[in-house]
Amino acid sequence: MTTILITTNQGNIKAELDDAKAPKTVENFLYYVNKGHFDNTIFHRVIKDFMIQGGGFEPGMKQKDTDQTVENEGKNGLKNDKYTLAMARTSAPHSASAQFFINTKGNDFLNYPGQDGWGYAVFGKVVEGQDVVDQINNVKTTRAGMHADVPADAVIIEKIEVVQ
Amino acid sequence: MSTESMNTPTRALALFISDLHLQASHPRTADAFFRFLSEQAPQAEALYLLGDIFEYWAGDDDLETPFNAAIAAALRELGERGVAVYWMAGNRDFLVGPGFAQAAGLTLLAEPHLASFGGRQVVLVHGDAQCTGDLKYMAFRAQVRDPAWQAQFLAMPLAQRKAIIAGLREGSRSAHADKSMDIMDVAAEAVTALHAQADTIIHGHTHRPALHRQEGLRRFVLPDWELDEEPVRGGWIAIDADGNITRHTLDGSAL
Numbered sequence: 001m002t003t004i005l006i007t008t009n010q011g012n013i014k015a016e017l018d019d020a021k022a023p024k025t026v027e028n029f030l031y032y033v034n035k036g037h038f039d040n041t042i043f044h045r046v047i048k049d050f051m052i053q054g055g056g057f058e059p060g061m062k063q064k065d066t067d068q069t070v071e072n073e074g075k076n077g078l079k080n081d082k083y084t085l086a087m088a089r090t091s092a093p094h095s096a097s098a099q100f101f102i103n104t105k106g107n108d109f110l111n112y113p114g115q116d117g118w119g120y121a122v123f124g125k126v127v128e129g130q131d132v133v134d135q136i137n138n139v140k141t142t143r144a145g146m147h148a149d150v151p152a153d154a155v156i157i158e159k160i161e162v163v164q
Numbered sequence: 165m166s167t168e169s170m171n172t173p174t175r176a177l178a179l180f181i182s183d184l185h186l187q188a189s190h191p192r193t194a195d196a197f198f199r200f201l202s203e204q205a206p207q208a209e210a211l212y213l214l215g216d217i218f219e220y221w222a223g224d225d226d227l228e229t230p231f232n233a234a235i236a237a238a239l240r241e242l243g244e245r246g247v248a249v250y251w252m253a254g255n256r257d258f259l260v261g262p263g264f265a266q267a268a269g270l271t272l273l274a275e276p277h278l279a280s281f282g283g284r285q286v287v288l289v290h291g292d293a294q295c296t297g298d299l300k301y302m303a304f305r306a307q308v309r310d311p312a313w314q315a316q317f318l319a320m321p322l323a324q325r326k327a328i329i330a331g332l333r334e335g336s337r338s339a340h341a342d343k344s345m346d347i348m349d350v351a352a353e354a355v356t357a358l359h360a361q362a363d364t365i366i367h368g369h370t371h372r373p374a375l376h377r378q379e380g381l382r383r384f385v386l387p388d389w390e391l392d393e394e395p396v397r398g399g400w401i402a403i404d405a406d407g408n409i410t411r412h413t414l415d416g417s418a419l
Contacts, residue, residue: 045171047175049246050173050175051173053170056170086173088170088172088173089170089172090169090170090172091172095170099170101173105206107173107207108203108204108207109203109204109207109416110173113415113416114416115402115410115412115416115417115418116418117417117418120172120173146169147169148405
């Protein structure tokens with residue numbers, strides 16, 4: 001179990017990552033944590049009572065480059081329960097890189113096999129700061145260019161670090 | 165180094181089901197329906213029930229039956245979870261009225277119903293009104309959808325209405341044996357008439373799930389649900405925020 005601390009401009013979120021059940025996903029996530037990829041990114045996609053997604057864009061919606069993807073570990077038995085962390089991706093099942101999301105509701109339909117035979121790989125859960133997640137869940141959102149569901153006031157991830 | 169938009173996971177804009185023919189004698193089918201309402205439906209912003217959800221409906225006073233009350237309660241709970249629920253009459257449960265709608269917290273739709281999903285126009289019908297080749301049925305339908313006939317029927321005691329309906333169902337079963345497969349499907353001219361409203365049609369009634377394509381026009385047909393008899397059947401249709409339409413089997417996998 002690796003514990004990370006997500007420091008945001010709305011407060012701190014502590015999460016436990018399940019290296020036993022999602023070894024590749026956690027390893028890939030920590031790769032991005034340790035190179036500082038998440039520093040100064042935003043939760044750019046917030047859909048109320050569904051999920052908050054971040055780790056891919058800087059404030060101002062400038063997309064950050066990624067350099068590795070991870071195999072989809074959606075079949076690991078972990079469920080997309082409220083306050084779990086899972087990897088975002090395109091429709092390609094193994095396209096997840098750095099963007100992740102936190103479920104703000106139990107989203108059973110995201111579990112393996114999901115809508116596409118793969119589902120979304122859960123790799124951790126929030127253990128402290130659920131109230132911060134709730135606060136982010138409730139922010140006002142708007143459109144920014146071709147992106148919908150963007151928080152009107154940027155929700156900034158100042159950094160993510162391993163704390164244990 | 166992907167610049168492709170990672171706009172997944174997405175939530176469905178709407179889910180569509182029909183032809184569950186819910187009845188107390190089919191408990192597995194009812195269970196599947198309750199599971200769908202609690203596991204699948206909450207992912208969508210709206211749920212459209214496109215007819216023959218009940219095997220029969222004798223009138224809104226039949227809500228006193230525990231089976232019916234439980235279904236209304238489950239629909240109401242879904243609405244309270246933030247899903248908008250819409251109901252269209254089928255050929256079996258066309259007597260569902262404002263009393264049920266209020267108890268279940270849903271909105272009744274007239275047909276055809278034209279809706280817009282992610283910019284895509286879709287016309288919704290149950291499907292029985294499009295079986296124009298079945299002249300006997302169309303005459304029967306004209307009679308029982310007439311408000312005056314319905315008022316007169318609903319004025320009878322509930323027990324009497326149920327007896328009449330039981331007789332009608334038996335008659336329908338024997339009549340089915342005689343009808344040709346052709347007239348038990350939607351007629352081409354009726355489909356064309358609907359396509360005048362939208363390129364995309366979603367309907368049920370025929371129990372012949374399929375996607376029919378024809379030069380940019382699409383007609384999606386919903387399956388019926390049956391889990392108490394062989395073969396097991398069921399599924400739904402989903403539309404996502406971009407207007408993409410997918411068909412799903414009972415376990416959720418896409419066809």
